[in-house]
Amino acid sequence: MHENIKFRQLVEELVSVIPAGRVMTYGQIATICGKPRAARIVGGIAHFGNTDLPWQRVVKKDGSLASGYPGGVNGHKRVLESEGVTFHQMKIVNMQELLWRPKI
DNA sequence: CGAGTGACCGCAA
């Protein structure tokens, strides 16, 4: 059977289960949802999709933040810090530890 | 329906 589920829905479901204080990358999400090269699309969904989801927990692969989050990178950074995420300059410290790996 | 777009990513200097 082929996946009739839309990429967008998979992405949104995945984002919804990221625990507070943990993060996932756009590319990681795209890969898990079956489209390894659709990282930019995940960003597009972040912009146009369900705003009730914890999009603040989705970051770039290098641990920096994308521009586009309401409030800009500074607002984005503050929200993550309120969840316990620490930064060094504009990048997340301990990306490896904070990276959330969902069971597939 | 088709073209334009972008909350990315990898790689070269």
Added chain:
DNA sequence: ATTGCGGCCACTC
């Protein structure tokens, strides 16, 4: 370490 550029492809209108 930072900057720039090209490719990627589902989404919007």
